[in-house]
Amino acid sequence: MNKAKELLNKLKEFVSLHKVVCLSAAGAVCAVAVTGIVVAVVLGNHSKADTVAGVETAQEETMQTIVMATVEEVTEETTAQTEAEEETETEVIETDSSLEFEYDGKKIVISADKPVELIPEEDLADKIKEDDSTTEIGGDVExxxxxxxxxxxNDTAKDYDIIVDNPDKTVTAGEEYAPLAGVRIDELYNSSAPIGFTITDEAGNVVASMTGDEVKNYGGNPEDIKVTLENAGNYKVHYEYTAPGMxxxxxxxxxxxxxxxxxxxxxxxxxxxxxxxxxxxxxxxxxxxxxxxxxxxxxxxxxxxxxxxxxxxxxxxxxxxxxxxxxxxxxxxxxxxxxxxxxxxxxxxxxxxxxxxxxxxxxxxxxxxxxxxxxxxxxxxxxxxxxxxxxxxxxxxxxxxxxxxxxxxxxxxxxxxxxxxxxxxxxxxxxxxxxxxxxxxxxxxxxxxxxxxxxxxxxxxxxxxxxxxxxxSGDTKTKDITIRVEKKKGEPETTAPDKDNTTETTTGTTTGTTSGTTGAAETSGTTAANNAETAAPVQ
Missing domain, CATH: 3.20.20.80 (Glycosidases)
Known part of the structure; x- marks a missing residue:
């Protein structure tokens, strides 16, 4: 029998006896109708609302109501309707937010925004059988x-390290040395990475340093930052770079x-x-x-x-x-x-x-x-x-x-x-x-x-x-190199002062100076950035 006709007959019986139909909608498929009022199918394992005479409670947002027809719209259909007509596939209507179609005589609306009522397991029982495949399933994959x-x-897992092009450097005492020349982060252009440095002598005294932020805010090319090492000997250059979070x-x-x-x-x-x-x-x-x-x-x-x-x-x-x-x-x-x-x-x-x-x-x-x-x-x-x-x-x-x-x-x-x-x-x-x-x-x-x-x-x-x-979060990378400072020709070799007799302020004994192109600086253990103009971070 046609499902709409069957539903109509049942509704007519209820309406004729009670005039009003009131059924619980929670967890069941319910039909609700009054003469001239919408006939609805409420789908609802997730439904917490009750429907009374076609009026939903304030909890209606938790319930999916699927309108089928009004009582006045459900008309008598001839019993001569063919089986082929009943099985005719219904149109699939797609909107920007939902997909509408008929399933087992019901209008189904599938939307990702609210729980779609699932087909009860017992209703699928006649379609579930043991898998009788005799060959391994698998489509055509290129x-x-x-x-x-x-x-x-895929280089997203690449670990960016500090690269020094010429780590074995030799300079002459009293001449300028550029600690960031030829220093970069892996394959990135050197000025795009704020690499800080600290230079210490053989006694462990800090003779010059700049943090990564000071380098980033330096007003020129970091390769132009110069350090003058006054005394001969071996010096350790410690580089440090903290990658930004990404x-x-x-x-x-x-x-x-x-x-x-x-x-x-x-x-x-x-x-x-x-x-x-x-x-x-x-x-x-x-x-x-x-x-x-x-x-x-x-x-x-x-x-x-x-x-x-x-x-x-x-x-x-x-x-x-x-x-x-x-x-x-x-x-x-x-x-x-x-x-x-x-x-x-x-x-x-x-x-x-x-x-x-x-x-x-x-x-x-x-x-x-x-x-x-x-x-x-x-x-x-x-x-x-x-x-x-x-x-x-x-x-x-x-x-x-x-x-x-x-x-x-x-x-x-x-x-x-x-x-x-x-x-x-x-x-x-x-x-x-x-x-x-x-x-x-x-x-x-x-x-x-x-x-x-x-x-x-x-x-x-x-x-x-x-x-x-x-x-x-950003990782901190470090790299150490040693540079050799040779004495000037004709001068006796001197040794680095004891750490206790060396201060790291602008008023103490100097063992090294730093300078930059945006403002000359003569400091001990401090940075060119202290006297340089502040600029926007180097990109």
Missing amino acids: VDEPDSGNSKV TVTETVNGIDVSHWQNDAGGIDWGAVADAGYKFAMIKVAGRSIGDDGNLYEDNYFRYNIEQATANGIKVGVYFFSQALSVQEAYEEASYTLNLIKDYNITYPVAFDWETSSGYRTCDRLNKDELTSICEAFCDTVKSHGYQPMIYMSKNDWVNKVHTNKLTSKYNVWLAWYFYKYYNSPSNRLYEDGDEVPDLDFGYNIWQYTSTANIPGINGACDMNVAFATTYK
Whole structure:
């Protein structure tokens, strides 16, 4: 029987007997109606409001009400309506903030801004069966030799050290010496880094110094700062640089697994953790690749997530999708969230979309359809407080979906294999500084091979590197060099004065002087910046 007609008949019975219908909306699907008042379906595990005669309480923001029709709009339909008409797929309406469609006769609105009511587990029971796949699932992932056109060097983990071009310097007593000439931070131009210096003689007396801030505020090129060392001998020059805090991208190594790794010999999660792998994306469930499209739970999901967590590995999950509609994506998200609700998920919940010859999804979806399917899954997941993610191969990301629309809203898991890792005889794995894919969109996790061998897993394993953006406080770098000060020709060599007889003020005995181009300075143990004009920080 047509569902609208069935509902109408029930409402007519209530209205004729009681004139007003009042049902609780909390935790159930409720129909509420008065003659001429809106008939609504309230979806609500998360609903805390009651609906009375079509009027919601002040808690209505916690409840998702889906309007179906008014009583006056529900008209009698002929019983001659064909089965084909009843099964006609309803239109998917997408707005900037939500996705609307019909599921099982109800209008569903999926929005990431408030919890989407999930399909009850019992309503999915007839669609859940054991996975009967006989071959390992995996779509077509590109295997390439990286070159300048598709890869870039990931240098975000580079450790910037102090570089001195000519550390073995010899100067003559009484002549000017430029302690910051040829001194820089790694590959950065020297004046962009405020490097401080301290010069001490053989007795440990400080003869000249400038802090990094004094160098930064110096009114000229730091290479023009000069120091005059009056006495012959060996002098220690101590350089110090404190990097500013910055947002950096750090890499984290991890794996993804499913029952295939367990079937091949099991997973020793303790050994995986001891090998240094910090996260695991674990298959929670999937949809079969055949025409029936049954849902199934991965046979080892519970074991894998419990053992990984017990060994200190952060976990995310993925659902292997074969959805052909937003309705099926909604089913997949509901099934996934029901399965993971009792676990501590610290990495994203991923929508794994793959296709290949023989799959039910092969060549059956256009860009608009697949993009909407991704949104339906991801927004349902996000509405329940998880971080959604989409897994696709490079080719699918570029050609099968509206890339910018999805990558601007969701985390991206990119599958793209490089030859240096794929089937590598030496089991080559990613290291910081290796080339990474260069694409027009960003990505959060890169799956770079499916053929790795690692401790704790028998057989091949998918390898991933996650790119985590964090704020890092500045590190302090130091470097020491020794310079030789030779006596002037024709003068006897003198020794450095005892530390007790040397002061570090402008009125004491001087053993060295500093000067700069913006203002001459003759100081002992002080800096040219004291008498130089203050300038804006050197950029």
